[in-house]
Amino acid sequence: MEYEKILPEIVKKNGNKILLLVLDGIGGFPHSVTGRTELETAKKPRMDRLAAESSCGIMTPVLKGVTPGSGPGHIALFGYDPIDVQIGRGTLECLGIGINLDKNDIAIRGNFATIDDSSIVTDRRAGRISTEENRKIVALLSEKIKEISGVKIEIRTVKEHRCAIVLRGEGLQPAVMENDPQKEGLPLKQLKALDRDSEKTAMVLREFEKRVEEILKGADSKAKTLLLRGISKLPKIPTFSEKYKLNGVCIAAYPMYKGVSRLLGMDIADAGETVEGEFKALAELYDSYDFFFMHIKKTDSYGEDGNFNAKVKVIEDIDSKIWQLENMKFESMAITGDHSTPSMLKGHSWHPVPLILKSPNAMPDDVKKFTERECAKGILGNIYSKELMYILLACALKLDKFGA
Amino acid sequence: MEYEKILPEIVKKNGNKILLLVLDGIGGFPHSVTGRTELETAKKPRMDRLAAESSCGIMTPVLKGVTPGSGPGHIALFGYDPIDVQIGRGTLECLGIGINLDKNDIAIRGNFATIDDSSIVTDRRAGRISTEENRKIVALLSEKIKEISGVKIEIRTVKEHRCAIVLRGEGLQPAVMENDPQKEGLPLKQLKALDRDSEKTAMVLREFEKRVEEILKGADSKAKTLLLRGISKLPKIPTFSEKYKLNGVCIAAYPMYKGVSRLLGMDIADAGETVEGEFKALAELYDSYDFFFMHIKKTDSYGEDGNFNAKVKVIEDIDSKIWQLENMKFESMAITGDHSTPSMLKGHSWHPVPLILKSPNAMPDDVKKFTERECAKGILGNIYSKELMYILLACALKLDKFGA
Numbered sequence: 001m002e003y004e005k006i007l008p009e010i011v012k013k014n015g016n017k018i019l020l021l022v023l024d025g026i027g028g029f030p031h032s033v034t035g036r037t038e039l040e041t042a043k044k045p046r047m048d049r050l051a052a053e054s055s056c057g058i059m060t061p062v063l064k065g066v067t068p069g070s071g072p073g074h075i076a077l078f079g080y081d082p083i084d085v086q087i088g089r090g091t092l093e094c095l096g097i098g099i100n101l102d103k104n105d106i107a108i109r110g111n112f113a114t115i116d117d118s119s120i121v122t123d124r125r126a127g128r129i130s131t132e133e134n135r136k137i138v139a140l141l142s143e144k145i146k147e148i149s150g151v152k153i154e155i156r157t158v159k160e161h162r163c164a165i166v167l168r169g170e171g172l173q174p175a176v177m178e179n180d181p182q183k184e185g186l187p188l189k190q191l192k193a194l195d196r197d198s199e200k201t202a203m204v205l206r207e208f209e210k211r212v213e214e215i216l217k218g219a220d221s222k223a224k225t226l227l228l229r230g231i232s233k234l235p236k237i238p239t240f241s242e243k244y245k246l247n248g249v250c251i252a253a254y255p256m257y258k259g260v261s262r263l264l265g266m267d268i269a270d271a272g273e274t275v276e277g278e279f280k281a282l283a284e285l286y287d288s289y290d291f292f293f294m295h296i297k298k299t300d301s302y303g304e305d306g307n308f309n310a311k312v313k314v315i316e317d318i319d320s321k322i323w324q325l326e327n328m329k330f331e332s333m334a335i336t337g338d339h340s341t342p343s344m345l346k347g348h349s350w351h352p353v354p355l356i357l358k359s360p361n362a363m364p365d366d367v368k369k370f371t372e373r374e375c376a377k378g379i380l381g382n383i384y385s386k387e388l389m390y391i392l393l394a395c396a397l398k399l400d401k402f403g404a
Numbered sequence: 405m406e407y408e409k410i411l412p413e414i415v416k417k418n419g420n421k422i423l424l425l426v427l428d429g430i431g432g433f434p435h436s437v438t439g440r441t442e443l444e445t446a447k448k449p450r451m452d453r454l455a456a457e458s459s460c461g462i463m464t465p466v467l468k469g470v471t472p473g474s475g476p477g478h479i480a481l482f483g484y485d486p487i488d489v490q491i492g493r494g495t496l497e498c499l500g501i502g503i504n505l506d507k508n509d510i511a512i513r514g515n516f517a518t519i520d521d522s523s524i525v526t527d528r529r530a531g532r533i534s535t536e537e538n539r540k541i542v543a544l545l546s547e548k549i550k551e552i553s554g555v556k557i558e559i560r561t562v563k564e565h566r567c568a569i570v571l572r573g574e575g576l577q578p579a580v581m582e583n584d585p586q587k588e589g590l591p592l593k594q595l596k597a598l599d600r601d602s603e604k605t606a607m608v609l610r611e612f613e614k615r616v617e618e619i620l621k622g623a624d625s626k627a628k629t630l631l632l633r634g635i636s637k638l639p640k641i642p643t644f645s646e647k648y649k650l651n652g653v654c655i656a657a658y659p660m661y662k663g664v665s666r667l668l669g670m671d672i673a674d675a676g677e678t679v680e681g682e683f684k685a686l687a688e689l690y691d692s693y694d695f696f697f698m699h700i701k702k703t704d705s706y707g708e709d710g711n712f713n714a715k716v717k718v719i720e721d722i723d724s725k726i727w728q729l730e731n732m733k734f735e736s737m738a739i740t741g742d743h744s745t746p747s748m749l750k751g752h753s754w755h756p757v758p759l760i761l762k763s764p765n766a767m768p769d770d771v772k773k774f775t776e777r778e779c780a781k782g783i784l785g786n787i788y789s790k791e792l793m794y795i796l797l798a799c800a801l802k803l804d805k806f807g808a
Contacts, residue, residue, distance in 0.1 A: 029765075029767060030767050030768075035768075037767070058783075058785075062806060063406055063407060063410075063791070063794065064787060064791040064794055064795050065791070065794030065795040065796075065797060065798035065799075065803060066407075066410070066414070066794065066798070066803065066806050067414075067798065067803060067804070067805045067806060068805070068806055068807060069805050069806060069807035069808045070807075070808070071807040071808055072806055072807040082807070083406055083409055083410060086807060087807070087808075089807075089808045092807075092808045093808070230808075345765070347805075348805055349765075349798075350795075350798040350803070351767075372767070372783075373767070373769055373770070373783060376769070376783045376785070377781070381785060382784075382785035382786075
């Protein structure tokens with residue numbers, strides 16, 4: 001990113017506080033009957049008042065037309081380039097179930113699968129076994145495979161046929177070809193190192209695959225092998241403290257967001273799993289940090305479910321709690337999303353997300369409502385998510401003049 | 405382009421159809437008397453209704469302030485970076501007159517010019533000889549020069565003093581310095597290879613230049629030599645099918661647009677030369693393709709002529725035919741231009757072009773008219789032409805999520 005060329009020269013620490021409030025998947029799409037989006041439907045007088053007092057805009061999370069996963073969506077909000085800094089799928093899976101990854105660990109996504117006697121994959125999801133069955137198999141494997149060639153192995157249930165595997169040891173690199181043939185009717189691929197430094201990892205994984213198959217041969221389950229995918233490490237990136245001189249904290253209910261924040265060197269609040277709990281944690285931690293990342297998940301979850309009304313309700317519920325922000329002083333505060341999750345599309349989408357930027361140093365525009373179509377008329381225009389952090393820093397007077 | 409780093413991972417084929425309708429040079433400029441642009445003057449109720457039902461915006465074809473030729477304007481619309489992917493002028497000239505270039509061919513733009521006895525260029529356009537005279541000379545040269553050192557030579561009239569030359573043979577590369585001294589009163593430059601691989605081309609061209617001069621010495625014409633310019637090959641770029649998994653067809657009246665489309669692996673419709681013919685071809689080909697590039701030229705031609713009223717009439721004429729699109733279902737459809745050609749400026753210009761994006765997955769905004777100034781208020785904002793393809797793909801649900 002262009003910013004990185006000049007940031008060290010201009011970023012400075014001061015006592016001002018920044019809040020980044022992420023309503024996951026907040027952006028929506030017009031309902032086919034009413035023609036109004038979730039945000040246009042919800043009654044949310046406090047957010048609308050905030051919009052009226054703020055600079056508004058919309059943000060493209062990654063690139064126009066590109067639908068981001070949660071990883072790229074957040075990496076961009078934190079001011080990193082989401083194309084340069086990619087978090088591997090194995091890593092994201094591990095972070096998602098709360099595994100505390102170290103920078104040397106190899107993280108892998110596992111799919112239990114069925115193979116026949118000649119090692120042909122006949123079901124890539126082992127008949128979508130139940131999470132309970134998954135737990136039993138994982139317990140069995142965990143008991144029998146603890147270490148291979150000095151490398152510690154941790155296996156954890158995710159759900160149904162999915163699990164997460166971590167390798168911990170010396171000299172491991174992640175450039176190993178996956179064994180997943182991608183299609184049924186084909187044999188497992190060989191776990192081959194793609195570079196020299198990854199040969200030990202490949203060797204350990206081949207041995208791991210072999211032992212898994214031996215153990216599962218006799219088991220009463222359709223799970224007969226493991227497809228090992230998204231073999232990866234934490235990306236190497238500067239922390240918030242190194243990059244922005246910020247002392248940050250993450251207030252989130254879901255493990256994945258905590259995991260990404262930990263990667264960036266933020267502390268992780270113990271905020272429970274409710275929105276109330278998160279607001280409470282924010283108030284309690286207010287004095288101790290200068291950057292607060294607060295993440296609310298439910299807007300996304302109901303969007304994914306296609307539950308328009310429930311998403312509207314969550315927005316109204318958040319609105320009813322947002323007055324609490326008025327008791328705290330933030331020199332700059334953004335309310336936005338990591339991506340859109342329109343209930344009408346039942347999933348993430350590429351549509352830009354609305355943005356409120358409240359600061360004594362951000363001028364109010366004509367926008368009076370926090371909606372996709374109103375914010376698109378705001379003074380900030382259509383920016384990229386990866387630009388937001390720098391505007392937040394600027395509004396908190398944390399960026400010096402560039403050049404004389 | 406950033407997109408290219410992630411596209412292979414996310415692009416997928418489905419049955420949804422995309423239409424890119426390009427009204428060449430559609431963008432205009434306010435008339436000095438009325439203060440209204442061509443689009444603001446034309447009565448075009450159907451296009452305005454489409455704008456009201458669509459997401460609107462404006463597009464910068466290449467970079468702000470840069471006036472594109474037809475090549476860069478279209479390369480960008482097709483989702484390639486118009487600065488990275490440049491089509492040489494010789495290549496564009498050949499495509500423009502319908503020469504079917506192969507990837508190994510060397511394409512050259514020729515100007516007939518006058519030289520004196522000591523090879524000093526005295527007229528770079530040979531007194532702008534007539535197209536008829538050009539044809540006679542080209543016939544003479546074609547008869548006498550068919551091949552040089554095993555390389556086949558094709559010479560074709562363009563118009564007035566301009567012609568196109570193609571070299572066809574083994575081992576030809578285009579890095580050869582032009583012989584055009586750029587100014588009159590100077591001698592022809594030597595056709596020198598700029599790299600080793602282009603030495604054969606340079607040798608053939610020097611011999612070609614010599615023979616042309618020998619033949620023209622006795623001819624009754626001011627044309628005494630050929631300035632050889634824009635020596636180039638087709639650029640190597642992925643086709644639509646490789647890049648987007650799209651099965652595309654070009655519906656255009658002018659050879660150049662067909663040539664560029666052929667370069668991208670599109671089929672070329674036999675649509676005749678009228679707008680009626682193009683709409684008819686679209687309907688007939690509807691079932692056979694999933695991407696349709698339809699190009700209407702006349703908006704540009706009248707703009708170039710400075711004929712404000714004729715450009716207005718063409719817009720109204722297109723509007724009267726556009727209802728035919730309603731009989732066909734496109735999951736995403738863009739109506740826009742490759743650049744502006746304001747009648748007031750009598751030529752291409754750098755002004756952004758208005759854009760209508762119609763799709764069940766693109767939300768309507770407040771814009772009710774297809775004009776430069778109204779579309780600039782649309783929810784898409786001011787994007788770059790090279791981004792449009794990705795938004796079209798997204799709206800046709802042809803892009804998977806990026807990252808987990």
